[in-house]
Amino acid sequence: VGYDFLLNKGKIPSALKPFTDFIFMHSDNPMTELFLRTFLGTNAERHLLLKEALDKVPKLALEKFLKEPSTSTLGESILALILHSLPAFLAYGQKAEEKKAEEVAKSFGIILKRKERLAYITDTHFEINGVARSSRIIRELAQRYDLPLDVIAVWDGDVRENNLVLLKPAFEFSTPFYEEFKLRVPTLISLLDLLRNYSRVHIATPGPLGIMAFGVAKALGLPTTFTFHTDVPAYAYTYTGSPELMDISYKLIALLCNACERVFTPSEAYKKLLKEKGVKEEKIKVFKRGVDTSLFNxxxxxxxxxxxxxxxxxxxxxxxxxxxxxxxxxxxxxxxxxxxxxxxxxxxxxxxxxxxxxxxxxxxxxxxxxxxxxxxxxxxxxxxxxxxxxxxxxxxxxxxxxxxxxxxxxxxxxxxxxxxxxxxxxxxxxxxxxxxxxxxxxxxxxxxxxxxxxxxxxxxxxxxxDLTETYLDYINKLLGRVGVKV
The missing domain is CATH 3.40.50.2000 (Glycogen Phosphorylase B;)
Structure with a gap:
């Protein structure tokens, strides 16, 4: 409907019209189809070509901007990113309508329940660090006790394991001051499609994947929790010596924390720090992690x-x-x-x-x-x-x-x-x-x-x-369970 409106108003650029006509079922030119599929690198069914285009165009536009930086290519990149974000805005609107439908159903005594499953979001899983180690332990316990959760990360490799979902990176770049650790960014549409299958979202890292997952979870109306594993603002100060950057970082962390249903931190010291930085005290919960005494003894x-x-x-x-x-x-x-x-x-x-x-x-x-x-x-x-x-x-x-x-x-x-x-x-x-x-x-x-x-x-x-007992208690809380023993 939107395309027909723009078409009738003459708002579709002539250079794009053959391709947009094909995508929106206004033409059946086989040469246009061949070019589109080659350009997008896809064999998807025709009705999914619009989604494929929205998914891949931002990367193509940004690559063009990096090769030929200009106001024109910058504008194309911004437009591509806006179009790429469109499905998330539509999902937000759709969720509002779904809530109204649920209220109507409830008035008739019909209670609709989403199948319980937690998306545990982490920007680091295979690397050697404490946050990655925690995500691996959580996944191992999910396998052992058949818990309804998946660890979700971004990785450019063919790894297939139970309770692990890997998104392909659209972009990848080194972390400032930590060259060996890569930050990987998936497409927003792939993340949106994935998180539709979950009932709750937990963000373990405030990296690109974590921030994107937070936005998508809000668009889908999913309960969201966050763990303050790493004192990123203190790291920023250590490397830059800028108290202003540290203060801004803490303010951003506080905004994220207050927008979540619950915030977990592993120590009383950091519970106090988060409270001082403006996080609401009632949102903060301390969780203790145990140690594997069968390995370390x-x-x-x-x-x-x-x-x-x-x-x-x-x-x-x-x-x-x-x-x-x-x-x-x-x-x-x-x-x-x-x-x-x-x-x-x-x-x-x-x-x-x-x-x-x-x-x-x-x-x-x-x-x-x-x-x-x-x-x-x-x-x-x-x-x-x-x-x-x-x-x-x-x-x-x-x-x-x-x-x-x-x-x-x-x-x-x-x-x-x-x-x-x-x-x-x-x-x-x-x-x-x-x-x-x-x-x-x-x-x-x-x-x-x-x-x-x-x-x-x-x-x-x-x-x-005890490692198992402390982590199972933590997982229960992430799943929103109270007083339940796994």
Missing amino acids: PSKKEEDFFQRKFGVQVRGNVVLYVGRVSKEKNLDAFLYCAKNFPEDTFIIVGDGPYREEVEKKKPRNVYLLGYLTGEELAKAYASADVFLFPSETETYGQVILEAMASGLPVVVSSKGASHEHVEEGVNGFIAHSYEDFVEKLGRLLESPRLREFMSAEALRYAQSM
């Missing part, structure tokens, strides 16, 4: 593990760090401690954009091993003596729990949420400055009896945090 200790596996000539005690090698992790404090204890061995497990800088600054007793996973990571933990984690931006600190489960006393920063796992002087120490890190680490290195006592207490604490 003291029995994985191996004598001469670091020498046999990595050629590290261990001297004295082994002080371990596990995590991303990046500026926000405050690894300069780790190097400062290493310089103060030249007779001991300091090992970094992980990789990231700050590695080159660490390699330049480190003293001889510091070794970087790169990423480790699974059994090798478990052996690295258990074969060390102390876990030193100076990061000041952790929203939880899963690696601290893994270290404790491996029987390591820990020394952590008083900033962020890492210290919430630590009972000062019992299962570890909380440091407030570089000098404090040195003093407290020194007490552990000089006293085997103190290490043994704290090791036992750290293990006891970790064993009280």
Whole structure:
């Protein structure tokens, strides 16, 4: 109807008319059809060609703009993006009509129920980081307990697994300050088609996929929740030194949080921070994650593990760090401690954009091993003596729990949420400055009896945090279930 109106008003450009006539069933020119299908790269049925065009034209228009930047190609790109967004606006209008229909049905005693299924949205799933690890655990539990949820990510690969739905990326680019992590953007239409099949949406990351899913969920009228896994505004400040950018980032996060039904954060420290930044307190819920004590435990200790596996000539005690090698992790404090204890061995497990800088600054007793996973990571933990984690931006600190489960006393920063796992002087120490890190680490290195006592207490604490139980409780809350045991 809309096309006929524009056609009668003479608003269709003559260059486009042969193609739009074919798409809207006004002509049957086989050459036009051949050109369109070749141009769009599709064998879809004719009545789906409009959708295919709306899905693919933005990418084509943006690629043209990047090759030939001009006001004309910019205008074409903007128009293409507006047209691409049209189905979402139509869905929003359709949802309003559906609600009216449901109200009419309800007045006749007919209750319409959507089949329960959660879309767990994450911009990172296959990478090595805490958020990706959480999404993998949630998917594994969904498989084991037949839970009504799917993890949804964007990935350019042929991976087919239960409870995992992968969208193809339309665009892909590196994250600022984190070149090895790619941000992948799907088409809005593909995401809209997908989320129609779900009853709830949970956003685990405020990346391109997360933000797009939030908009689509709102258009479809789906209950939406969000987890504040990563302190992105603090990262922005660490890398740019701009308090203005940090403040703007927190305001945007607060807007997202307040527009969601519920906001989850893994620590009391960040519940308080979100409240201070303007998030409504009644929306914020704290969830605790447990640790896999079958994988991480003291029995994985191996004598001469670091020498046999990595050629590290261990001297004295082994002080371990596990995590991303990046500026926000405050690894300069780790190097400062290493310089103060030249007779001991300091090992970094992980990789990231700050590695080159660490390699330049480190003293001889510091070794970087790169990423480790699974059994090798478990052996690295258990074969060390102390876990030193100076990061000041952790929203939880899963690696601290893994270290404790491996029987390591820990020394952590008083900033962020890492210290919430630590009972000062019992299962570890909380440091407030570089000098404090040195003093407290020194007490552990000089006293085997103190290490043994704290090791036992750290293990006891970790064993009280059951991985399966804590994650199932979290999933129940995401599904909107109250007081239900899976």
